[in-house]
Amino acid sequence: MDISFSPEDEAFRAEVRAFLEANLTADLKAKTRAMTSVFLERPTAIAWQKILHTRGWVAPAWPVEYGGTGWTETQKYIFDIEIARAEAPPLIPMGLKMVAPVIMKFGRQDQKDYFLPRTLAGDMYWCQGYSEPGSGSDLASLKTRADSDGEDYVINGSKIWTTHAHYADWIFCLVRTDGSGKPQEGISFLLIDMKTPGISVRPLITMAGDHEVNQVFFDNVRVPKSNRIGEEGKGWTYAKYLLEFERGGSYSTRLKVALDSLRRIAGAETDGGQPLIEDPGFRAKIDAAEIDLLSLEMTEHRIMASLSKGGSPGPESSLLKTCGSETQQRITEIAVEAIAQWGTPFQRGEAAPTGNAPPVGPDYAARVVPHYLNTRAASIYGGSNEVQRNIMAKLVLGL
Numbered sequence: 001m002d003i004s005f006s007p008e009d010e011a012f013r014a015e016v017r018a019f020l021e022a023n024l025t026a027d028l029k030a031k032t033r034a035m036t037s038v039f040l041e042r043p044t045a046i047a048w049q050k051i052l053h054t055r056g057w058v059a060p061a062w063p064v065e066y067g068g069t070g071w072t073e074t075q076k077y078i079f080d081i082e083i084a085r086a087e088a089p090p091l092i093p094m095g096l097k098m099v100a101p102v103i104m105k106f107g108r109q110d111q112k113d114y115f116l117p118r119t120l121a122g123d124m125y126w127c128q129g130y131s132e133p134g135s136g137s138d139l140a141s142l143k144t145r146a147d148s149d150g151e152d153y154v155i156n157g158s159k160i161w162t163t164h165a166h167y168a169d170w171i172f173c174l175v176r177t178d179g180s181g182k183p184q185e186g187i188s189f190l191l192i193d194m195k196t197p198g199i200s201v202r203p204l205i206t207m208a209g210d211h212e213v214n215q216v217f218f219d220n221v222r223v224p225k226s227n228r229i230g231e232e233g234k235g236w237t238y239a240k241y242l243l244e245f246e247r248g249g250s251y252s253t254r255l256k257v258a259l260d261s262l263r264r265i266a267g268a269e270t271d272g273g274q275p276l277i278e279d280p281g282f283r284a285k286i287d288a289a290e291i292d293l294l295s296l297e298m299t300e301h302r303i304m305a306s307l308s309k310g311g312s313p314g315p316e317s318s319l320l321k322t323c324g325s326e327t328q329q330r331i332t333e334i335a336v337e338a339i340a341q342w343g344t345p346f347q348r349g350e351a352a353p354t355g356n357a358p359p360v361g362p363d364y365a366a367r368v369v370p371h372y373l374n375t376r377a378a379s380i381y382g383g384s385n386e387v388q389r390n391i392m393a394k395l396v397l398g399l
């Protein structure tokens with residue numbers, strides 16, 4: 001991939017900037033800047049998705065026939081940079097980046113016609129029902145049962161760590177349709193309306209104080225068999241395909257913004273009267289994080305270049321997930337070190353996007369610890385980094 005920008009690319013960049021200038025409201029920017037967790041709450045994220053939708057820019061990675069933009073990889077990259085730089089809300093990936101590619105590749109035409117346009121428009125909000133109590137890394141051991149009953153399945157069991165289940169209209173779920181053979185062979189992939197009787201959602205509050213994840217319970221939930229993706233018992237294949245998209249994608253554009261913010265904090269905080277950014281030892285930590293970030297960016301370009309020739313992300317997505325999440329965690333760790341004593345007061349309300357109490361200490365400090373705490377989960381969700389290293393050892397290094 002050629003990453004030097006041609007005059008056409010620069011014209012495209014100007015077009016994106018003009019769009020952001022005209023459409024990204026001060027309120028949306030402020031809410032994004034105040035984020036301490038992975039995603040914004042549904043109303044904010046969807047408000048921005050609807051604005052992008054009017055311009056046809058919600059899903060640059062989708063094929064044009066389903067509403068993608070048809071941009072080159074360079075244009076997609078420019079768009080990502082400009083979106084991050086302008087502090088636009090991140091879009092919620094469970095529909096757009098996770099289940100949609102599975103529906104496109106393995107779904108029936110009527111499923112594509114129903115689910116894809118609604119997901120693109122922001123009218124259908126998804127959550128992911130993979131993990132269960134006792135089945136996380138060892139996902140194939142999952143126990144949520146789908147028993148056949150005429151035209152329906154009857155679902156019983158529970159899913160856990162389900163991000164934004166409290167907002168979701170639909171859940172894509174791995175269920176056990178056969179318990180007799182190899183565990184992977186008895187799994188099916190179902191799309192379930194969250195309003196179906198028998199589904200309940202219980203909040204799980206994280207150590208950062210966020211309500212992001214939940215436990216979802218299924219008590220005799222009837223789901224039409226027509227909501228199954230592909231063949232019965234082949235869900236494991238579809239589930240793994242989805243994970244390549246969940247783990248892949250670009251980390252570097254938003255991490256650059258985080259690194260700039262860290263530099264500003266280190267410029268404002270002092271040690272013995274000297275700005276931290278001028279302390280060679282402290283600067284070396286920031287520089288080391290930047291080197292990791294730049295090598296991550298180059299790897300992303302390499303993977304994007306091969307994606308532009310067609311194909312799915314493959315096991316390289318495990319590499320991006322591991323390096324991206326660890327660099328992200330490192331930046332938040334240095335930020336906590338930089339704010340020193342301002343990290344001690346508990347000021348969750350001030351840090352939240354809707355908080356209105358004045359923060360203790362400088363305003364940039366209030367978000368640092370909640371963000372640091374939230375980021376601890378980055379090396380767990382999407383499959384833990386230990387598991388990603390196992391995948392790389394096997395599939396990339398051939399060990």
Ligand SMILES: Cc1cc2nc3c(=O)[nH]c(=O)nc-3n(C[C@H](O)[C@H](O)[C@H](O)COP(=O)(O)OP(=O)(O)OC[C@H]3O[C@@H](n4cnc5c(N)ncnc54)[C@H](O)[C@@H]3O)c2cc1C
Nearest residue numbers: 128129130131136137161162163377380381382383384386
């Ligand atoms: C914030 C957050 C959001 C999440 N959102 C969702 C969601 O929306 N939907 C969903 O389905 N799931 C979600 N998850 C669940 C996530 O995918 C699992 O937590 C993850 O796969 C790990 O599984 P586990 O928690 O059961 O830990 P376990 O699998 O019990 O692992 C415990 C520890 O053992 C290590 N370990 C396990 N197996 C191996 C191995 N073979 N080799 C080396 N080390 C190993 C792990 O790395 C980990 O450190 C979320 C999790 C978090 C924290």
